[in-house]
Structures are given as C-alpha cells and as structure tokens.
Amino acid sequence: MSDWSDRTLGMNRPIARRDFISGVAVGVAASGLSLPAWAAEGSADYPPLKTGLRGQYPGSFETAHMARDGSFGGAIAADDSGEHYDLVIVGGGISGLSAAHFYRQALGDDRKILILDNHDDFGGHAKRNEFRHEGRTILAYGGTMSIESPFPYSFTSKKLLADLGVDLASYERFETKAYAGLGNATFFDRQHFLSDRLVTGTGKKPWPQFFAEAPLSPAVRADLTRLHTEVKDYLPGLDPDAKAAALKAMSYQDFLLKHAGMLPESLPFFTGQGYRNNKRVDTLPAWEAALSKRAPGFAGMTLPGQIHAEAQHFHWPDGNASVARLL
Numbered sequence: 001m002s003d004w005s006d007r008t009l010g011m012n013r014p015i016a017r018r019d020f021i022s023g024v025a026v027g028v029a030a031s032g033l034s035l036p037a038w039a040a041e042g043s044a045d046y047p048p049l050k051t052g053l054r055g056q057y058p059g060s061f062e063t064a065h066m067a068r069d070g071s072f073g074g075a076i077a078a079d080d081s082g083e084h085y086d087l088v089i090v091g092g093g094i095s096g097l098s099a100a101h102f103y104r105q106a107l108g109d110d111r112k113i114l115i116l117d118n119h120d121d122f123g124g125h126a127k128r129n130e131f132r133h134e135g136r137t138i139l140a141y142g143g144t145m146s147i148e149s150p151f152p153y154s155f156t157s158k159k160l161l162a163d164l165g166v167d168l169a170s171y172e173r174f175e176t177k178a179y180a181g182l183g184n185a186t187f188f189d190r191q192h193f194l195s196d197r198l199v200t201g202t203g204k205k206p207w208p209q210f211f212a213e214a215p216l217s218p219a220v221r222a223d224l225t226r227l228h229t230e231v232k233d234y235l236p237g238l239d240p241d242a243k244a245a246a247l248k249a250m251s252y253q254d255f256l257l258k259h260a261g262m263l264p265e266s267l268p269f270f271t272g273q274g275y276r277n278n279k280r281v282d283t284l285p286a287w288e289a290a291l292s293k294r295a296p297g298f299a300g301m302t303l304p305g306q307i308h309a310e311a312q313h314f315h316w317p318d319g320n321a322s323v324a325r326l327l
Contacts, residue, residue: 087100092122096115125143126143129142130318141315141320142318146314165326183200184202185198186202193268220263223266227256227296231299232300234300240303243303247290252284252288252289252295267281
C-alpha cells in the first residue's frame with residue numbers, strides 16, 4: 001500500500017452522480033439498512049436511540065475492509081430515487097453535523113440536506129455508552145470524552161457551542177477527587193509476564209524497587225530498569241530540531257528497539273501504556289511519546305521548546321455525544 005496516492009485512488013477524477021449513489025450504497029449495504037429508512041427523519045425510529053456501547057459493530061466496516069484488502073470491485077447496483085438535495089454530507093460525526101449547521105446558517109433553514117453514515121447512529125467518534133441496570137440509567141462516554149484544544153477555542157468553535165446553547169462557564173470541568181486516596185499500580189498478566197501480579201507504586205517507587213517486585217525475567221527486569229533510570233541521548237549527533245524530525249518519523253516501538261536498544265521481550269510492558277490518546281506502542285509516534293513527559297527514553301535528550309497553553313476542558317457524562325445530539 002506504500003505506493004498508493006490520491007491519483008491512484010482516483011482522487012483526480014470527477015465523480016458522476018451514478019458513481020456517487022453507488023458509493024453511498026456501499027455504506028448503506030454494509031449497515032444492513034435501506035437508504036429511505038436510513039434517512040427517514042420524522043419516522044418513529046428517528047433519531048436512533050441505541051443503547052450500550054456503540055462501536056465499530058458488524059455491518060459498519062466490512063466493505064471498507066474489502067476495499068482495503070483489494071477484494072471490492074466497486075460495482076454496486078443502484079437506482080435513482082428521484083430525491084434532490086442542496087447538500088449531501090458523507091459522515092455523520094460532529095464535523096459533518098457542523099457542516100450542515102453552518103450551511104443552513106449561511107443559506108437558510110429551507111436548505112435540504114442529506115447526511116449519510118455507515119453506522120446506525122450519528123456522532124462518529126463521539127459515542128454514547130448508555131445502559132440500564134437495576135432500574136437505573138447508567139451513562140458514560142464510549143468515544144471522545146472532552147471538549148478541548150491545544151489552544152483556546154477559535155471564534156467559529158465558540159460560536160457553534162453558543163448556537164447550541166452551551167455555556168462553557170456554567171459547567172463543572174470534571175471530577176478531580178473521584179480517585180482521592182488511591183495510588184497508581186500496574187497489573188502484570190501471566191500471558192505476557194511470569195505470573196499475574198499487581199505491583200503498586202508505578203512512578204512513585206524507585207524504578208529498581210518497582211521492577212524488582214514485578215514478575216519479570218532477570219534480563220527484562222534489567223532492561224526496563226536501565227531504560228527508566230538511564231540519562232542518555234539515544235539520538236547523538238543530531239541537533240534538537242533534527243531530533244524532533246527523526247522522532248516524528250518513527251514509532252515509539254521503533255525508537256525503543258532500534259535506538260534505545262530494548263529487548264523485544266521487554267515490549268509487553270509498554271503495550272498497556274496509553275501515553276497519548278491510548279495509542280499502541282507501535283502506532284504512537286516517538287515524538288508524541290516524548291511530549292507526554294511520562295514515556296521513558298528521552299531524559300538525556302535536548303528537544304525544541306514547546307508552547308504550553310491552558311485549554312478549556314470539560315465534558316458531559318457522555319463525553320462529546322451531547323454535542324452531536326444537540327446538533
């Protein structure tokens with residue numbers, strides 16, 4: 001897939017109406033819904049109110065996987081429904097819903113818009129996790145949690161929230177004392193380590209003591225202790241900007257194995273460490289690991305200074321799902 005480009009994917013070619021309808025039918029077919037029922041605003045089943053954790057459930061991803069694996073030919077039978085829309089938006093997440101909102105603001109509430117998605121509920125990554133237990137409704141987030149940004153909101157973002165009736169100053173940011181009195185710990189499972197064991201004091205105990213209590217082989221224990229205590233520049237000969245560029249071009253896993261000299265047997269310790277947005281060690285860029293200030297291996301490096309700014313940060317019990325539902 002390394003030779004794929006916009007051109008080879010056909011991004012340089014115009015999309016005919018029939019081709020667009022056929023492409024939309026792919027998502028509809030994958031979701032198991034007919035197009036009229038899927039877009040039936042005003043019906044008894046609208047808006048969809050599915051409960052439980054709504055994720056990438058069967059029916060929402062198979063066609064995309066076929067396209068990824070080269071087994072989808074793109075030929076889908078489709079009939080012209082005769083419907084006409086001023087705007088068709090593909091993707092019912094917050095971005096797609098916001099686009100519809102802005103379009104109507106600019107051109108009038110009489111604009112007819114069709115929003116398509118291959119899931120049975122809107123919101124995209126802003127998912128709601130809702131279920132009932134012993135007569136109580138339990139609500140949590142099943143996707144993106146917080147409304148935040150690296151810097152204070154843009155005017156457009158603030159106006160969108162104001163349009164929806166959201167007053168950022170009137171909400172409690174988040175609960176800060178929910179885990180008061182508890183400390184950090186790491187669970188080592190027997191599938192990846194020598195036995196099941198919970199070791200307390202992660203990041204608080206001296207690392208040699210912490211790893212001495214963990215169910216590790218002598219070689220892995222020494223390897224992890226070295227990485228967490230050694231102050232060494234694993235990218236010598238590069239200036240700070242060149243170091244940053246190199247870290248942005250490799251995964252944290254490659255950095256640990258190829259530059260920090262970690263043993264492959266030591267990697268399971270990092271698989272459960274969500275240093276940034278819970279990315280896996282093999283998908284997390286080494287640069288993001290360095291910025292987390294918690295990932296080991298960067299203590300001996302001088303990196304470019306970073307801009308730090310406090311962003312507004314709050315969420316509802318269902319995370320960002322309420323924003324999607326307000327839209």
